[in-house]
Amino acid sequence: MKKLHFATLFAGISVALIAPGAIAQKAAPSNADAVMKASFKDRGQAKVDRLDQDETQRLCSQYPEKRPKDVANKIEKLNLALVKYPSDGKLLGDWKEGEKIAQSGVGKQFSDNPANPSGGNCYACHQLSKEEISFGNIGPSLYNFGKLRGNTEAIQKYTYGKIYNAQAYSACSNMPRFGHNSILTAEQIKHVTALLLDPNSPVNK
Ligand code: HEC
Incomplete structure (x- = not known):
């Protein structure tokens, strides 16, 4: 029974x-x-x-798994063209501010005050500094990012552009398009770029 x-x-x-x-x-x-x-x-x-959905999201929904190479290329080209680099040409801010932004997951929810700055929540998906042991692994570890890649103009441009609009370099990435979607300001993206590239940043220790 x-x-x-x-x-x-x-x-x-x-x-x-x-x-x-x-x-x-x-x-x-x-x-x-x-x-x-x-x-x-x-x-x-x-x-x-x-x-x-914008054109990018529409294409990513249309090809949720394997997408033809020409579609991926189209998405990346489209998004690279949407990256706005700072007018003063400087891409590196203060890594200490960057660490605070990487740690903060506030913003963009209905309960958040839109007048306050949002965080980048980078640790939710990435390892960054060695001191912070609480991090997610949806994205690759960024520990020693600058040490491994260097700090050339080209790397600075790639890093800033990647954070501004992740899909410029990886079609349908799970990483938020921080600048493109106005989650982070240009100033904040500079700080986070410095967190990844500044030799004095804990990311590169
Ligand atoms: C929701 C998860 C998520 C968040 C939040 C996130 N990322 Fe990512 N990130 C990813 C994934 C997944 C990848 C790998 C795929 C790709 O390249 O887009 C990635 C890739 C990257 C890369 C390229 C790594 C390389 O080897 O070139 C950088 C740089 C990066 N993220 C920086 C950041 C920074 C800085 C933040 C915070 C402002 C951040 N990410 C927040 C998911 C995330």
Whole structure:
């Protein structure tokens, strides 16, 4: 009897879990957008227009796994053209400020004050300094980044551009497009670039 009860209970749960998926599958792609939009609402700075895809996101959704080389090239070219380098030509800020930004995960949520600066949350995905032992590994370790790559003009430009718009160098990257999406300011990106490249930064110790 007990077994039967379990089985009945389980059947009930799986129906409940499967049903929403079945509905979504039946909806045509254009309807799926509408269904999604209808189930969210603007809250503070988190607006429903975050669901609107740009050309890059549309292409990445179209090819979620393997994408043809020409599509990847197109995405990277498009995003590289969108990188705005600072007008003063200086790409390195203060690594100490950069470390604070890398540590901070605040910003962009409905409950955050949009007047305050956002963090970069780099440690959520990367190892950076050796002292910080709490880090994620979705991205590669950046420990000794500057020591390994050097600090040439070309490396500075790559690092700033990568942080500004990760997809300029890696189509459909999971890394946020910090400058492109106005998560970090140019000044903040300079500080984080210094965190990665300054020989005195703990990243390079
Ligand atoms: C949500 C996860 C995530 C966050 C947050 C994130 N990254 Fe990344 N990052 C990645 C992934 C994944 C890669 C590897 C794929 C790629 O190159 O885009 C990467 C690659 C990089 C690279 C290129 C490494 C190389 O070998 O050339 C740099 C530099 C970098 N990240 C810096 C940063 C900095 C600085 C921050 C914070 C401002 C940051 N990342 C935040 C996921 C993340």
